[in-house]
Amino acid sequence: xxxxxGIRQAQKQKTRQALLDAALQLLxxxxxxxxxxREVTRAVGVAPTAFYRHFRDMADLGVALVEEALSxxxxxxxxxxxxxxxxxxxIAATVELIVAYVRTHPAHVRFIARxxxxxxxxxxxxxxxxxxxFAQEVADQFAQESESAGWDEDDLLMLARxxxxxxxxxxxxxxxxxxxxxxRVAAGARRQLRLVSLGRRHWLDER
Amino acid sequence: xxxxxGIRQAQKQKTRQALLDAALQLLxxxxxxxxxxREVTRAVGVAPTAFYRHFRDMADLGVALVEEALSxxxxxxxxxxxxxxxxxxxIAATVELIVAYVRTHPAHVRFIARxxxxxxxxxxxxxxxxxxxFAQEVADQFAQESESAGWDEDDLLMLARxxxxxxxxxxxxxxxxxxxxxxRVAAGARRQLRLVSLGRRHWLDER
DNA sequence: AATCTCGGAGAACAGTTGTTAACTGCATGG
DNA sequence: CCATGCAGTTAACAACTGTTCTCCGAGATT
Numbered sequence: 001x002x003x004x005x006g007i008r009q010a011q012k013q014k015t016r017q018a019l020l021d022a023a024l025q026l027l028x029x030x031x032x033x034x035x036x037x038r039e040v041t042r043a044v045g046v047a048p049t050a051f052y053r054h055f056r057d058m059a060d061l062g063v064a065l066v067e068e069a070l071s072x073x074x075x076x077x078x079x080x081x082x083x084x085x086x087x088x089x090x091i092a093a094t095v096e097l098i099v100a101y102v103r104t105h106p107a108h109v110r111f112i113a114r115x116x117x118x119x120x121x122x123x124x125x126x127x128x129x130x131x132x133x134f135a136q137e138v139a140d141q142f143a144q145e146s147e148s149a150g151w152d153e154d155d156l157l158m159l160a161r162x163x164x165x166x167x168x169x170x171x172x173x174x175x176x177x178x179x180x181x182x183x184r185v186a187a188g189a190r191r192q193l194r195l196v197s198l199g200r201r202h203w204l205d206e207r
Numbered sequence: 208x209x210x211x212x213g214i215r216q217a218q219k220q221k222t223r224q225a226l227l228d229a230a231l232q233l234l235x236x237x238x239x240x241x242x243x244x245r246e247v248t249r250a251v252g253v254a255p256t257a258f259y260r261h262f263r264d265m266a267d268l269g270v271a272l273v274e275e276a277l278s279x280x281x282x283x284x285x286x287x288x289x290x291x292x293x294x295x296x297x298i299a300a301t302v303e304l305i306v307a308y309v310r311t312h313p314a315h316v317r318f319i320a321r322x323x324x325x326x327x328x329x330x331x332x333x334x335x336x337x338x339x340x341f342a343q344e345v346a347d348q349f350a351q352e353s354e355s356a357g358w359d360e361d362d363l364l365m366l367a368r369x370x371x372x373x374x375x376x377x378x379x380x381x382x383x384x385x386x387x388x389x390x391r392v393a394a395g396a397r398r399q400l401r402l403v404s405l406g407r408r409h410w411l412d413e414r
Numbered sequence: 415a416a417t418c419t420c421g422g423a424g425a426a427c428a429g430t431t432g433t434t435a436a437c438t439g440c441a442t443g444g
Numbered sequence: 445c446c447a448t449g450c451a452g453t454t455a456a457c458a459a460c461t462g463t464t465c466t467c468c469g470a471g472a473t474t
Binding site: 027029030031032033034110113114116117118119124128155158159161162165169172176188191192194195196197198199200201202203205 | 372405409
């Protein structure tokens with residue numbers, strides 16, 4: 001199935017990736033809506049017009065970055081949830097996953113946090129779609145657990161959204177935190193997840 | 208104490224406000240880091256150089272916008288919390304406050320949501336400081352309630368941060384929601400607050 | 415009434431931007 | 445082996461940017 005790319009298409013993907021990498025790096029200190037096409041091509045060392053061979057405009061590149069940043073997380077997250085039950089173990093593993101991802105892909109995390117509410121509509125939508133997908137997957141996993149017996153479908157999705165939103169918030173908080181405050185942020189995130197988990201256990205108490 | 212401004216200073220504040228208003232409007236479709244000085248002055252109908260009489264640069268104007276957007280909310284929020292106990296009544300009132308604020312000041316809300324993680328460091332810090340102040344005030348209020356007996360100080364602040372962050376998230380969600388989906392978002396926010404409140408009540412159960 | 419202060423205007427500056435058109439050279443498919 | 449396709453280049457374009465310096469005129473001060 002994986003027909004080896006010709007040397008031509010290989011080169012194309014290489015410069016395409018170089019454009020994405022350069023853009024991501026430049027975006028650490030500004031927003032997508034202020035990032036210039038020439039700025040990116042200059043950083044890569046390629047003519048400005050070469051940009052058009054790969055992306056229609058900056059918004060298009062932004063959408064590609066969303067894909068790059070979030071697509072790999074789906075399998076990892078679902079696997080993590082499937083392997084753990086609702087409890088201290090899952091909380092620790094979730095926060096550890098976030099910490100690890102922020103450490104290995106800080107620029108991607110910053111990009112998502114920044115452009116989630118940023119000034120480029122297409123990118124906002126792309127991120128929103130991805131996060132909604134995450135929430136749906138988390139909700140599906142929750143639905144299979146015994147703690148969710150008797151739960152409304154809407155309530156489950158609401159709970160899942162809280163988890164996903166909380167993960168994004170935690171990731172962004174880790175970014176801004178000084179390196180020595182990292183563990184403090186992680187500890188706070190674990191306590192917040194514990195609170196939510198506690199609320200989940202007593203959700204059906206008063207009915 | 209309120210010595211009537213001379214007609215000179217009055218004019219100055221008037222154009223200053225016009226600059227803020229114009230910037231806020233232009234920011235509905237872009238980020239602060241891409242907003243140009245000339246763009247703003249053009250919208251006001253004033254020479255580009257007049258900008259410097261009021262702000263050092265765009266970041267400076269951004270910080271002023273943060274002040275304008277959030278300063279008025281402090282008293283309102285604290286009064287609301289003081290007037291209600293932890294329960295359904297407070298939840299409804301809180302969400303209603305958010306809905307009302309988003310309806311009356313949509314551009315301000317969008318600005319805060321966008322620039323909270325935006326590309327201009329000074330503005331990010333200003334928003335972060337304001338939100339931390341909110342959290343502290345909420346925590347102080349919580350500390351006076353009977354439900355908080357036996358609570359750690361750190362845990363209280365953690366709970367308060369959840370409330371504040373949740374308010375920002377809800378406000379931003381309301382903005383992006385279609386007008387007819389507004390009530391659905393509000394209902395979801397109430398359920399999430401209910402979950403947190405439930406977690407709060409059982410926080411000390413297992414000790 | 416004369417002087418000072420200062421918000422705003424005007425013009426000019428060197429750089430920058432996105433986009434167009436026509437080109438070059440090389441991997442590719444017949 | 446040759447003709448085609450196409451990633452990337454070069455040059456030029458009008459439009460735009462932030463910032464400086466000089467000036468004006470009307471409110472404020474004495």
